[in-house]
Amino acid sequence: MMKHTKYKILLASLLSIITIIGANAQSISGIIKNPKGEAVPNAIVKLDGLEVTRTDEMGEFQGVDITSKQTLSIEHDLFQKKAIDVNLVPNIIILTPLSHKQGIQIGYGEIEQMKSTQATSAVSGENLKGFSTFTLGNRLSGKIAGLTIVRNGNEPASDIPDMFIRGTSTYNSNNILVMVDGFEATINNLLPEEIESVTVLKDAAALAIYGMRGANGVLLITTKRGVNSRVQVKLDTKLGFSSPARRMKFTDSYTYASLYNEAISNDIGYWSPIYSKDDLELYKNNSDSYFHPNVSWYDEVMRSSVPYTENTLSFTGGNNFAKYYVMLGYVSFDKLYGKNSKAKADELKNMSETSRFNFRTNIDLNINSFWSASVSIGGNIIENSKPNHSNMSDLLASTPPNAFPIKNMGGTWAANNIHTENPLGTLYESGKLSNHDVNVQTGITLNQNLDKLIKGLKLFESVSFVSWTRKNYDRKRDYERYQMNKSADGTISTEKVAGTNTDYQIDENTREQSLRTAYNLGASYSTKFNSVHEVSGLLGFTYSNYEIEGNNAPYRNTGLYGRFGYSFDNRILSEFSFAYNGSENLPPNKRFGFFPAVSLGWIVSNENFAKKINFLNYMKIRTSAGIVGNSHFGISRFAYQTYYANMQDKFNIGSSANVSLNGLQEGRIGNSDITWEKNYKYDLGVDLRLFDKLDVSADVFYEKRTGILSTYASTTPSTIGAILPYENIGKVSNKGFELTLEYSDNLGKVDYYIGGNISYAKNKIDYQAEVTQPESYLYRTGKSANQFFGLEAIGLFQSYDEINNPNTPVQLFSPVQPGDIRYKDQNGDGYVDENDMIAIGKPTIPEINYGFYLGAAYKGLDIKADLYGQANRSIMLSGNHVWAFYNNGQVPEIATERWAYYPEQGIDTRTKAKYPRLSTANNDNNYQSSTFWQRNGSFLRLQNLELGYTLPEKVCRKAYLNKIRLYVQASNLLTISSISDYDPEIVYGYPITKSYSVGLSIQF
Structure with missing residues (x-):
């Protein structure tokens, strides 16, 4: 009896084990593809590190039995190894290519x-x-x-x-x-x-x-x-809204009036306020909005947030004969102009919306073993509208908050004799500027495979047409502005100070267009022999013609190009490339030039000694040297020709003194010897992959640009009586380095990556024609091509005793007072003038650029962030966004930290002032380019932050979809900069915006 009981227990135990194993086992199948959606054949499928199968020609594997405790991985020579959670094996597995x-x-x-x-x-x-x-x-x-x-x-x-x-x-x-x-x-x-x-x-x-x-x-x-x-089929849609990341900051009317009292007193020399205490109190409590207005023009004109949307729909597919990619896209970004107004809602929307419709169709045809072809058609249609004003930002900065109310008592638009434009009135009444752009690029390529004649030989012929058409729509009108006055007895009247009410004048017949036509044809060759020698070659001809409607001569370039390479045993690489081409912008007998380059590479990791280094997956050292040119100088075209122009003076002819003709005068003298700029480039680089996880690419470079077009005008007396010709005399050198890193790995079931790049480039003017200077520091030669020059500020004058001290240099720009900026006398001659201007700060173009990115994914969740920044860059503050009362304009908030000393009024900011004394007049001394107004333009910006969730594949299949991803996104959330009052990237004008959005991505 006991014996039978033991067998029953053993049998039950075996059945339980089998049941448990059966419950945890599953059979999986999948398709391996690259990021383009192409199948990856011969990929190795492994369980616990042991190969169990490989993918077929369609990238598929089937019937792999696996339990929840095993590890599934996919490996291929061309792709990064991919480990997959066996409980979350997708139907389609995307491999990341090895860089x-x-x-x-x-x-x-x-x-x-x-x-x-x-x-x-x-x-x-x-x-x-x-x-x-x-x-x-x-x-x-x-x-x-x-x-x-x-x-x-x-x-x-x-x-x-x-x-x-x-x-x-x-x-x-x-x-x-x-x-x-x-x-x-x-x-x-x-x-x-x-x-x-x-x-x-x-x-x-x-x-x-x-x-x-x-x-x-x-x-x-x-x-x-x-x-x-x-x-x-892929559908992406995103909806969001954007708002200013930083806005222009100006004072309110109370502060403006208080500071104006200081400014006018500074100009007169003693306390003499324009605004009484009663005026200030009315500004402060906003109890008299018509005669003591307090208008934040920025808030009235600019909206706090606006919507935007981005949408795309694409179709990708094909077979052995034809492959296609088709995309339709639509984006719409509202502009910040126009605070919500029910009466003007439709007009404002029509005036502040920008939209673009994109389209693309790319088709590749494999006609037979000899012929193949491709057709590419892409373009966009843009509708862009904005207020009919040249610079709304400047208008906002030049209109004080107490200048006038938005509207007068009778409902007319307000203004005054000094500020004749009403920002909100201009926005609502002046109409709009619109343009309708159509851009289309069409490319057609034919290829011939001549393998049957000469193995590795191919021919190609292609043509491209890029057309641009713009139709302008100008809808504008004038409008009346009135000033409201109050007499001593309290009588209120209005007088017109500007404008006349007119009907809209519409000009919709202005059109601009251009057409770029280009041809490219040639042959390529590639072969390998004796298993170690690989030879490749490319030889082609190109021609381009760019025409702009109007009185513009076509821009034309044509020439030959080639590239020839040889590699030995996949270890030693060499290449020679060249172009022989010309430009219409050069003299007829000097239009063509030859531009060669040579480069070498050594794949160290393919050497036997390197294969023993376990952590070294790949290493290549490369170097290059050569000459390239520039014939687009950014100056007037055809500098080899002498131009003549009509003189303003006239001379009489004939018997009547009433008959006269304009004379001709010589313009710029032509130079038939000008040629292209030459850039001698040298580079040394290395590419690495380490530990099968870290990719590194680094370069150092040096460039020498010669033959830069400039003139000797600054070194030649004006008595020469002519505009001197351009000559190839300038020289600039440039050097720097670049580094790119990317690391990817996983922690358990969390996949993550982090990467970034940094580049440094510093240039120096080696020669440019300059007049003899009294001091060496005045020369631009030896400095950056983008270098600021200005005065070195050494503080603010604190008293007249300091100003009148015999040891204090005399500043010649305008009479100075306590509170004005004091500058260093660089040459010690006892005066501060233009001869004391030195190179200050860093260049306008950043010498250092960098970016970082990181991300992680766990099951269906993913998060990623992108940051970028710039350094070794300076910006110069100036104009009505910075200088208080400049041209009767606003007072920026930074001016509240001004220098002031009126002890009777309880005003003394001398020891903590960060801004010079105020003045109602334009102050030539304080408005000089100097270190006082210069700022460090370095910054780091969180460009993008995104959190997404991809629904499980089982859920997607029930909806007959391959993939559904939902995400939320934010842009420009954070900027780290030493500048607190302005954006370091865009100091003035339309503000950089931060945005928030939600998106949906669906794949069929």
């Missing part, structure tokens, strides 16, 4: 990063999505080592930044060349969704192929293309 084994874009081609000897850096379009801004260029801040973004404003559609590659190396035009899908175009109106990658070409090896267009660097944009898979 050194993925293809990178270069001039007129693509190459595996490991085989490249060029200095390039890139960012994917996916990594540009976080930051909300209308213009794409601003999204690139801090994203790419060596690329500097200098923002010129933040008003939607007008926020086009300046872009510099490796700083600046000329004091003429530093405009970079921008190429979209191989042809020159503009990028500012592209959407991140349609972009595959943005690549910066930096050294001679990368730029020589562009010849005299390459000296300032090249930005390559590659748009997305189709893949061989079933159709993939």
Whole structure:
């Protein structure tokens, strides 16, 4: 009996174990793809480190039995190893390419990063999505080592930044060349969704192929293309609102009037207030809004927040014959102009909205083994409106809060004889300026594969048309402004001080347009023999013609380009590249030049001794040297020609004194010997992957720009009687370094990454024509091309005894008083004048640019942040946003810390003053460019913070979807800067905004 009982217990135990194992075991399948959505064949699927299967040609694996205690991982030579939670195995698994084994874009081609000897850096379009801004260029801040973004404003559609590659190396035009899908175009109106990658070409090896267009660097944009898979549909939508990150800060009427009493007393020399105590009290308690108004014009004109939306819909797919990518996008950004008004709601919305519709269709056809073709059509339509005023920001800064009320008692718009424009009246009544832009880029490429004749030989022919059309709509009118007056007996009257009520005048016939046509044809060759020798070559011809409607001669460039490479045993790399091209901007007999570059590379990690270093996955050392040119000087075109102009003076002809003709006068003298600027570039770099987790790329560089166009005008007496010609005499050197790091790993089930880049570029003027100076520090030569010059402020004068001290230098700009800025006499001659201006602070263009990013994911949750910053940069404060009462304008809040001493009035700020004494007159002494107004322009900005959640795959399948992701996002939440009163990036004008949004991403 006991024996049977033992067997029963044993059998029950076995059945329990089997049941438990069966409960925890599961059979999984999946599809492995790259970020483009292409299948990854031959990927190794491992359980607990042991191979169990591999993916087929479609990237699929099936029937892998796994328990909850096992570890699943995917490995492939071209991708980073990926560990996956067995309880969260998605149907589609995306692998991240190894940085050194993925293809990178270069001039007129693509190459595996490991085989490249060029200095390039890139960012994917996916990594540009976080930051909300209308213009794409601003999204690139801090994203790419060596690329500097200098923002010129933040008003939607007008926020086009300046872009510099490796700083600046000329004091003429530093405009970079921008190429979209191989042809020159503009990028500012592209959407991140349609972009595959943005690549910066930096050294001679990368730029020589562009010849005299390459000296300032090249930005390559590659748009997305189709893949061989079933159709993939992706919908992204984002809704949010933005508000000023920092606003202009001006005083209220009470403070304004109080400080005005000080200012006028300072001008007179004794206490003599304009505003009585009763006036001040009325301003303070806001009890007389008509004759003692207190209007915050900024708050009345600018809204506290405005909505925006970004939406894209894309289709990707294809087969062995045809692949396609189609995208539609719509973005809309309201502007901050126009505080909510029911009466003006429709008109304000129509006047402050900017929208853009983007479209793209890229098709690749594999016609047969010989022919293939591609067609790319992309563009956008922009509707942009704004108030019919040239500079609303300046109008707000120049209108004091107590100048007049918004409207008079009778409902008329208020103004006065000094301030004749009413900011709110101008906003509501003056109409709007609108433009309707249509941008279209069309590219067609034919390819011939000549493998059957010569293995590795291919031919290509392509043409591109980039058209831009703008239709302007100008709707404007004048309006009456009245001043309200009160007589001694209390009688109130109004008088017109400006304007006449008119009907709207509409001009909608103004049109602008341009067309850029370009051709590119050539041949490429690549082969490998004896298993260790690899040879490649590229030879092509390019021609471009850019025409702008009106009296503008076409811009034309044409020439040959080539690149030839040889590598030995995948260890030693070498390349020679060149361009022989010319420009219409140069003399007919000197339009063409030759621009060569050579580069070498050594893949250290492929050497036998390096393979023994376990933590070294990849290491490559590369160097390059070469010459590139610049024929777009940023000055008047055709400088080789002498120009003539009509004289204002006339001479009489004939028998009648009433018959006269204008004479001709010689303009700038032409120089038939001018040529392009030459930029000699040298680079040394290293690329590393360590511990299978850390990617490193570092470069040091030196450039020497010669032949910069300038004149000897400053060294030649004006009695010469002519405008001197341009000559190739300027020289600038530039040097620096770049570093990019990225680390990715996991802590248990948490995947995380962190990375960043930093670049430093410092230039120096080696020569420019300068008049002989009395002091060495006055020369621009030897200083940065973007250097500030000004006076060195050494405090504020505290008394007349200090000013009249015989040892105190005399400041010659205007008579000084206690509280005025005191400057250092640099040359010790007893006077402070223009000869005491030295190089102050740092350049206007930042010498240091950096960016950081980090993120983590746990199950369906993900979080990421992007930061960027600039350093070694100075800004100079000036104008009516800074100087109190400047041109009868406002008083900025910083002026409340002014120097003042009226003890009878209880006013004494001498020991704590941070601002000079106030004056109602423009003060030439205090308004000089000096260290007093200069600020450290360095900053660090939290550009983007995003938290997302991806729904479980089972939930998505029930909704017949592949992926659903919800996220919340914030931009420009935090800025760290030593400047508290102004934004360090955009000091004045339309403010930088911080934004908050929610988004939804769906994949079908």
